[in-house]
Amino acid sequence: MGKLFLNVLCVIILTVITQIGGVIYLVALLLYRKKTLKKWITFSLLYLISTFAIVPYVAPLFGREKIKTTDSIKIHTFFTSLANRNYVVPEVNNILISVSSTLSKTYPGIEIHCLDANFPFFNGFPLPPHLSHKDGKKLDISLFYEDDKGNIVNDKPSVSGYGVFVNPVSEEYNQISVCKEKGYWQYDFSKYLTLGTVHRDLNFSEKGTRKVIQLLRQESSVSKIFIEPHLRERMKIKHPKVRYHGCRAVRHDDHIHFQVR
Numbered sequence: 001m002g003k004l005f006l007n008v009l010c011v012i013i014l015t016v017i018t019q020i021g022g023v024i025y026l027v028a029l030l031l032y033r034k035k036t037l038k039k040w041i042t043f044s045l046l047y048l049i050s051t052f053a054i055v056p057y058v059a060p061l062f063g064r065e066k067i068k069t070t071d072s073i074k075i076h077t078f079f080t081s082l083a084n085r086n087y088v089v090p091e092v093n094n095i096l097i098s099v100s101s102t103l104s105k106t107y108p109g110i111e112i113h114c115l116d117a118n119f120p121f122f123n124g125f126p127l128p129p130h131l132s133h134k135d136g137k138k139l140d141i142s143l144f145y146e147d148d149k150g151n152i153v154n155d156k157p158s159v160s161g162y163g164v165f166v167n168p169v170s171e172e173y174n175q176i177s178v179c180k181e182k183g184y185w186q187y188d189f190s191k192y193l194t195l196g197t198v199h200r201d202l203n204f205s206e207k208g209t210r211k212v213i214q215l216l217r218q219e220s221s222v223s224k225i226f227i228e229p230h231l232r233e234r235m236k237i238k239h240p241k242v243r244y245h246g247c248r249a250v251r252h253d254d255h256i257h258f259q260v261r
């Protein structure tokens with residue numbers, strides 16, 4: 001009974017984190033039911049082969065492809081690729097290429113860092129904890145940061161890219177405390193998902209972040225861009241595409257979310 005529970009738990013956790021991991025675990029379990037070490041070695045091999053050699057070729061049947069990385073488009077953490085969380089519809093890749101090439105003209109050497117995107121398969125299958133990332137049309141990217149001389153750098157304050165916030169200063173509207181007071185406890189939950197803080201000395205780059213938002217909203221297929229209200233105010237952005245996502249989501253002062261039609 002205890003073993004059954006553990007196996008079910010493994011399937012659920014692996015599915016939630018990687019989509020394909022739960023099924024691959026079941027295959028390994030059928031092959032090596034009684035041999036734990038062999039089971040996990042088989043799982044690891046099958047998982048790596050599937051993730052890097054099979055899934056990228058099957059995903060296009062579901063209308064999705066991997067994020068195309070270049071010198072100026074990066075996946076922020078390897079875990080995103082390892083967990084199959086880097087799939088989008090082709091239009092998102094077109095936008096990334098277009099925006100990054102214009103952005104590089106203003107800020108040579110700048111990199112767009114992609115965070116969670118979507119899983120490779122099935123519309124309606126969300127990518128936890130982002131419940132809306134379920135159709136290939138959503139992507140989170142990092143904010144931009146500056147060193148103390150005001151130069152934009154490609155480093156980000158947290159390992160995962162999430163959870164280190166650009167908090168509202170005292171005179172700014174504080175949406176975070178409004179949501180927390182209304183009982184939306186999950187609103188700043190991403191503070192537990194940093195996987196470590198690495199560059200504490202970075203400052204939020206208004207000019208870099210404003211520029212990437214401006215380029216994104218100019219793309220006709222981009223329908224919505226989410227960022228926390230105090231940052232939208234601080235960057236003096238007034239555009240109907242750049243809007244507030246509501247208290248049911250998590251706070252967006254550690255990343256930008258955009259989506260296509």
Ligand SMILES: [Zn+2]
Pocket residue numbers: 130133138139140256257258
């Ligand atoms: Zn998002």
